[in-house]
Amino acid sequence: MSLQWFLLLAAALFSIGLYGVLSQQSIVMIMMGLELMLGGVIVAAGAFWHFLAPTAAAGQVIVVVVVVAMAMEMAMGFAVTTAIFRAREVDMTDQARELKG
Amino acid sequence: MDVVVFWVLALLAVASGILVFRLSSMARVTYALLGSFLFIGGELILLGLNYLGVVVILMMVMEMVIMAVFMIAYMMNPAGLMPMSMVHNRRGALAISGVVFAALAAGIAAVPLPAPAATRPPDPTLQLGESLMGGQMLTMMTLGFALLATMVAATVLSTGRGRYDRFGDDLERRIPNDPVPGGVGRR
Known part of the structure; x- marks a missing residue:
């Protein structure tokens, strides 16, 4: 086990999530991609804590913050999807591009 | 032993992550993401973060079971019975995420990281x-x-x-x- 391998795992998860966020049309599938990206952040934060600074608790606190961010992202994402679907029967990003510059 | 466990969990986490965007049934997609997070939780336990690993596993089990309901409700192809494309700009997205992964991997390989810490909290x-x-x-x-x-x-x-x-x-x-x-x- 070394820090580099853990960081490589985190980078792989982050990139897979990024692919999903960029390519998926459905709003809920974009949220799946975001979750996967945050999963990569969790692995990286845990690995940095374990290998570089185990005596500082901040690494663990970052994991807690990311876990809370995942829960909030999920709740707000579904609330926004529900609101936009109720208002306009839209469930895909391609149909909600009024604000596109 | 730890190295073997790390690789098994890492490969399974990445494989389930890829499956999230390859499967066409929304229920299977949700459980693939759940699988990925179970393996991420396992990696945290491997790193000595027993509590946070268990928190991630328990939270994700509940979150994904709730999410499956919404996923099936909001997908245009809930059962995955009809093969259909749900992506846009697939090539651009693949290129961007590939470049991001290559850049991150290059950074991981190139940056001289400090030596592992010697003292651990009890x-x-x-x-x-x-x-x-x-x-x-x-x-x-x-x-x-x-x-x-x-x-x-x-x-x-x-x-x-x-x-x-x-x-x-x-x-x-x-x-x-x-x-x-x-x-x-x-x-």
Whole structure:
């Protein structure tokens, strides 16, 4: 086990999530991609804590913050999807591009 | 032993992550993401973060089971019975994420990382708890308020007809303006 391998795992998860966020049309599938990206952040934060600074608790606190961010992202994402679907029967990003510059 | 466990968990986590965007059934997609997070939780336990690993596993099991309901409700192809494309700009997305992964991997290989720490805390869970109830108290309070704001905002956003729709902007209407009249004590 070394820090580099853990960081490589985190980078792989982050990139897979990024692919999903960029390519998926459905709003809920974009949220799946975001979750996967945050999963990569969790692995990286845990690995940095374990290998570089185990005596500082901040690494663990970052994991807690990311876990809370995942829960909030999920709740707000579904609330926004529900609101936009109720208002306009839209469930895909391609149909909600009024604000596109 | 640890190296073998790391590789097994890492390959399974990445494989389930890829499956999330390869499967066409929404239920299977949700459980693939759940699988990925179970393996991520396993990696955390491998790193000595027993408490956080278990928290991630338990939270993700509940979150994904709830999410499966919404996924099936909001997908255009819930059962995955008809093969169909649900992506746009696939090539661009693949290129961007490939470049990002290559850049991150190059950074990981090129940057001289410090030597591993020699001293370890006796109990990481105690360390986290003392930190959250001590030096990181402000972080914990901010997270609490953010979660409360999320609950309120999610409820407001997902409410179809609230009391302002029924009783007017000043809440002064005595008889609510409902699409279907009636109910106990109403005319």
